[in-house]
Amino acid sequence: MSKVIAFAGKGGVGKTTVASLVIRYMGKVDKGPILAVDADPNSNLGETLGHDVISTIGDIRENYMKDPQGVPSGMDKVNYLETLVEQALVEHPAYDLLVMGRQEGQGCYCMVNNILNSFTDKLSAHYKYMVVDNEAGMEHLSRRTSGEVDMLFLVTDYSLRGLRAVSRINSMLESLKLNVKNIAIVVSRGPETLSEPFMKEVEEIGLPIGGIIPNDPALLEFDMEQRSLIELPDDSISVTAVHKLMDEYCPN
Ligand SMILES: Nc1ncnc2c1ncn2[C@@H]1O[C@H](COP(=O)(O)OP(=O)(O)O)[C@@H](O)[C@H]1O
Ligand SMILES: [Mg+2]
Structure with missing residues (x-):
């Protein structure tokens, strides 16, 4: 089974950025084959990694549902869907990327979902690590990982509101039937020293602060130039x- 590193938190706090930098780290320290999974329908992990993503699992599902008879002759539907998923996989020397895309609409999706899920499960078994950038609800995570998560980073900005979202997600874990081995808070765009009211709220949540990612102007620059965060210089502050976070928290 691959080790699962997952990210969750409220929208806009920096999940995709930290996930991209974690993927960058994994490539640099040569952690072995990595599958990056963009599991946030509103997300842009593909963009921050510098890809124009063409096909998502959601697109494959919707297109199939629109025209179930459209399977090319000589192929059965399982082979056909599996081929489409293989084509949707974006390959990069440091990782492969799978984008889940939009969630399903109305209708009976069980059959197509079963085929897609079992194939993505089979596919993920080929990787040593899976890095999953999640939506706040984390439904994908429980579906995608048989509920086993080795490292969950709950990302927040430097605000009490962000921390409260962290607290809500933390209390949802049990009902989602997620078995999380290790969990830590990551403060994105935080100061060097966290304020007392912030730390008081952290203590109430009862989770450790894994790391603080400072505000890094290079991230804005890369965004404007649409450059992959993989290409950030080694000495950028983010x-x-x-690196410091992963040296401490990367599951072996
Ligand atoms: N440490 C940071 N320093 C500067 N800008 C950041 C930092 N973290 C995130 N950002 C910026 O904030 C915006 C939202 O970040 P993103 O990672 O997309 O959030 P999320 O995935 O949680 O919605 C992006 O424009 C990103 O470049
Ligand atoms: Mg995101």
């Missing part, structure tokens, strides 16, 4: 902060 990169060094993520």
